[in-house]
Amino acid sequence: MLQKLKTAGKTIVISSHHFEQIAPIVERVLLFSEEHTITGSYDRADWEHHPDIQQSFLSC
Structure with a gap:
């Protein structure tokens, strides 16, 4: 459902x-x-190209 909303141009929080x-x-x-x-x-x-940033998301 979220992907369909995104494809329709909707802002999702x-x-x-x-x-x-x-x-x-x-x-x-x-x-x-x-x-x-x-x-x-x-x-x-x-x-996308910075694993250190992605790791900070996972450690929160």
Whole structure:
């Protein structure tokens, strides 16, 4: 369903602790601290070719 919404040009906001599940459909990722402040903001081009950035998503 999310992929269909994306294909239709809809903006989708997802909150998840499971980056590997949402990675195929998201274009931008914001990382939040335990204090609920933004600690990182990444476009798909930022994380696709940088394993260190992807690892930071998985360790949150």
